[in-house]
Amino acid sequence: MAITMAQALNTALRDAMADDESVVVFGEDVGPLGGVFRVTDGIARDLGDDRCFDTPLAESGIVGFALGMAMNGFRPVVEIQFDAFAYPAWEQLVSHVSRMRNRSRGAVGVPLVVRIPYGGGIGGVEHHSDSSEAYYVHTPGLKVVIPATVPDAYSLLREAIADPDPVIVMEPKKLYWSKADVALPVRTAGFGNAEVRRPGDDVTVLAYGAAVPVALEAAEVASDRGRELEVLDVRTLVPFDDQTVAESVGKTGRCVVVHEAAGFAGVGAEMVARVQERCFHSLHAPVLRVTGFDIPYPPPILERFHLPNADRVLAAIDRLQWDDQPDPRWLTEVPA
Amino acid sequence: MTTSAELPAAEVVGSAAARLLPADTPIRFLDHDGRLVPDAGHGRYAMPRTELLTEAYRRMVLGRRFDAQATALTKQGRLAVYPSSRGQEACQIGGVLALRDTDWMFPTYRESMALVARGIDPVQALTLLRGDWHCGYDPHLTHTAPQCTPLGTHLPHAAGLAYAARRRGEDTVALAFVGDGGTSEGDFHEGLNFAAVFRAPVVFLVQNNRYAISVPLVKQTAAPSLAHKGIGYGVPSEQVDGNDTVAVLAVLCAAVERARNGHGPFLVEAHTYRIEPHTNADDASRYRDAAEVAAWQRRDPVARLESFLLATGALTDEDVGAAREHAEAYASQLRDRLLHDPEVDTGQLFEHVFAEPTPQLREQRRWLEEELRGES
Ligand SMILES: Cc1ncc(C[n+]2csc(CCOP(=O)(O)OP(=O)(O)O)c2C)c(N)n1
Numbered sequence: 005m006a007i008t009m010a011q012a013l014n015t016a017l018r019d020a021m022a023d024d025e026s027v028v029v030f031g032e033d034v035g036p037l038g039g040v041f042r043v044t045d046g047i048a049r050d051l052g053d054d055r056c057f058d059t060p061l062a063e064s065g066i067v068g069f070a071l072g073m074a075m076n077g078f079r080p081v082v083e084i085q086f087d088a089f090a091y092p093a094w095e096q097l098v099s100h101v102s103r104m105r106n107r108s109r110g111a112v113g114v115p116l117v118v119r120i121p122y123g124g125g126i127g128g129v130e131h132h133s134d135s136s137e138a139y140y141v142h143t144p145g146l147k148v149v150i151p152a153t154v155p156d157a158y159s160l161l162r163e164a165i166a167d168p169d170p171v172i173v174m175e176p177k178k179l180y181w182s183k184a185d186v187a188l189p190v191r192t193a194g195f196g197n198a199e200v201r202r203p204g205d206d207v208t209v210l211a212y213g214a215a216v217p218v219a220l221e222a223a224e225v226a227s228d229r230g231r232e233l234e235v236l237d238v239r240t241l242v243p244f245d246d247q248t249v250a251e252s253v254g255k256t257g258r259c260v261v262v263h264e265a266a267g268f269a270g271v272g273a274e275m276v277a278r279v280q281e282r283c284f285h286s287l288h289a290p291v292l293r294v295t296g297f298d299i300p301y302p303p304p305i306l307e308r309f310h311l312p313n314a315d316r317v318l319a320a321i322d323r324l325q326w327d328d329q330p331d332p333r334w335l336t337e338v339p340a
Numbered sequence: 341m342t343t344s345a346e347l348p349a350a351e352v353v354g355s356a357a358a359r360l361l362p363a364d365t366p367i368r369f370l371d372h373d374g375r376l377v378p379d380a381g382h383g384r385y386a387m388p389r390t391e392l393l394t395e396a397y398r399r400m401v402l403g404r405r406f407d408a409q410a411t412a413l414t415k416q417g418r419l420a421v422y423p424s425s426r427g428q429e430a431c432q433i434g435g436v437l438a439l440r441d442t443d444w445m446f447p448t449y450r451e452s453m454a455l456v457a458r459g460i461d462p463v464q465a466l467t468l469l470r471g472d473w474h475c476g477y478d479p480h481l482t483h484t485a486p487q488c489t490p491l492g493t494h495l496p497h498a499a500g501l502a503y504a505a506r507r508r509g510e511d512t513v514a515l516a517f518v519g520d521g522g523t524s525e526g527d528f529h530e531g532l533n534f535a536a537v538f539r540a541p542v543v544f545l546v547q548n549n550r551y552a553i554s555v556p557l558v559k560q561t562a563a564p565s566l567a568h569k570g571i572g573y574g575v576p577s578e579q580v581d582g583n584d585t586v587a588v589l590a591v592l593c594a595a596v597e598r599a600r601n602g603h604g605p606f607l608v609e610a611h612t613y614r615i616e617p618h619t620n621a622d623d624a625s626r627y628r629d630a631a632e633v634a635a636w637q638r639r640d641p642v643a644r645l646e647s648f649l650l651a652t653g654a655l656t657d658e659d660v661g662a663a664r665e666h667a668e669a670y671a672s673q674l675r676d677r678l679l680h681d682p683e684v685d686t687g688q689l690f691e692h693v694f695a696e697p698t699p700q701l702r703e704q705r706r707w708l709e710e711e712l713r714g715e716s
């Protein structure tokens with residue numbers, strides 16, 4: 005039966021709660037409402053409102069409270085309603101959640117999960133479409149995973165809940181209603197493994213979250229034009245799978261990175277750096293990025309111009325020095 | 341270090357706190373049918389001027405019609421999303437009328453009605469919710485901050501702006517709206533504390549509409565009232581029947597006056613109710629019954645004020661008819677103006693990130709222009 009990503013996440017929460025009494029779910033509107041994206045639909049009713057409950061409206065409180073519970077035997081899974089509303093919890097995440105194990109020389113682990121619906125493409129007004137993953141991956145001590153498929157949504161969330169360390173699960177809003185035929189429970193590759201979503205010999209395309217379907221769409225068109233893209237779904241940003249990426253780029257010799265977040269100091273920059281460190285001698289062209297512009301997330305009527313699309317990926321592919329000529333883009337002066 | 345001898349005695353602290361406390365029951369002038377109650381204003385607040393009340397009535401009729409039009413436009417796909425303030429007209433309009441044009445207002449997403457009541461062009465007021473630019477009006481020209489979505493985060497801004505006005509020798513007051521849910525956020529508390537410590541002329545108006553999306557007040561707080569949250573910071577506070585326009589105006593005007601005269605911040609909790617779902621995207625049947633909504637509809641703020649003003653002779657049936665006609669015309673004009681899609685100007689993506697675009701932004705703008713030229 006075809007199920008949505010939101011349903012897979014719901015089942016993952018239910019299964020984890022059934023397997024382990026210490027798993028609790030809380031946040032804003034996750035109880036009777038079932039969350040604004042219905043990811044916790046029916047859980048309070050079916051598993052009890054002491055297992056899944058609404059909290060006061062305060063993200064710093066939610067994350068700090070979760071840390072306290074995690075220090076004392078629970079495995080909290082908290083929901084942040086939208087990407088930009090995680091920012092009040094910044095202090096808790098950066099100064100405490102990410103560092104508790106380190107500060108206590110390993111004595112205090114905090115096995116908690118922060119679920120964050122993120123990203124654009126849903127016509128959301130301001131503060132509802134941020135791609136905030138770079139902030140978290142830049143914070144040592146946080147694992148950061150991003151499912152792009154329905155089975156991964158289930159499996160990565162289960163693994164996140166079982167993990168001894170804090171995990172940020174970023175859920176691409178645009179893919180919540182994407183469907184797949186999958187029998188649950190399902191287990192896919194563990195943390196630290198990228199997945200080849202489509203094999204190819206000419207260019208490696210690195211993507212995650214909502215950029216994965218964009219990369220696959222581009223690969224379809226590229227194939228018609230005689231170029232085979234190898235699309236890698238990175239899946240877990242921390243820990244990062246250097247090996248699969250290096251193997252792929254070693255084979256293709258060309259690489260493009262795609263994400264929605266602003267390019268400047270984004271996750272793509274890290275990936276590009278790692279690729280050139282490891283694959284310099286295999287590369288036939290500079291590694292390029294296709295990302296959102298370096299701007300605050302724009303309003304709905306402009307978002308389609310901001311988001312990476314298959315055409316932009318294809319345009320980047322075309323610029324990979326197939327004729328050994330330098331990329332004209334970097335030879336043009338910056339306009340005044 | 342402070343020695344215990346320098347600390348005020350416990351009784352002194354107690355009586356200072358008592359002066360900050362809200363009334364035990366919400367301040368009220370009118371009962372649900374619009375009749376004057378015996379202890380109107382608890383004897384602490386004066387009845388507002390009649391002209392202020394008739395003006396409030398006209399703007400409430402307009403505000404309600406505007407709100408209904410916006411809800412209808414959302415159903416037709418003309419707005420991206422709309423958080424209605426139906427049922428909260430007394431607070432929306434009261435907050436506006438308590439201020440001078442030169443005072444500042446700090447609204448949230450819930451306050452589209454207050455924006456138009458302030459005289460902001462309705463298309464500009466709806467720019468955000470239409471999915472067009474984030475803020476459609478000029479905050480400096482209108483003395484109105486952009487509508488704030490991250491809850492409670494605008495409250496320190498209101499305190500800072502009001503404090504700056506005092507530093508500059510202006511008698512400007514700021515009024516900031518916040519919801520019951522918003523009072524749980526850290527920034528609500530920091531905003532109150534800063535306002536109190538710096539004696540900023542700011543009035544915090546908490547519209548307690550009983551819900552934060554699906555979360556009822558009982559899960560939000562264990563405080564005796566939201567107004568009690570002021571006293572820990574030394575901010576005098578009051579609670580008021582938020583569907584009684586007379587009471588809302590009486591309390592807010594006193595609070596604004598007090599702030600203007602240099603006596604610092606004030607917190608008002610207005611007890612009201614959100615008649616519509618949180619936004620058009622919300623399914624309120626998941627968390628509240630129709631009976632509860634119906635009970636609150638019987639406390640309708642517009643009908644209540646109308647009965648009172650008709651009974652006192654401050655309004656005639658013709659005035660009522662004229663207010664409604666005006667509101668109809670306003671709504672139909674708004675409908676026409678929103679029939680077409682907003683203009684798309686991709687250059688805006690790169691403007692106003694900084695005062696001057698960086699070289700990188702200029703470069704990215706050129707890439708997009710080239711891409712769009714290639715498409716056409
Ligand atoms: C910091 C932050 N967290 C979460 C949200 C998502 N959100 C939008 S409105 C809302 C409920 C707000 O309730 P309340 O403060 O009572 O205002 P009301 O909507 O009832 O006017 C929530 C949780 C947000 N906008 N900002």
Ligand SMILES: [Mg+2]
Binds near residue numbers: 519520521547548550
């Ligand atoms: Mg509310």
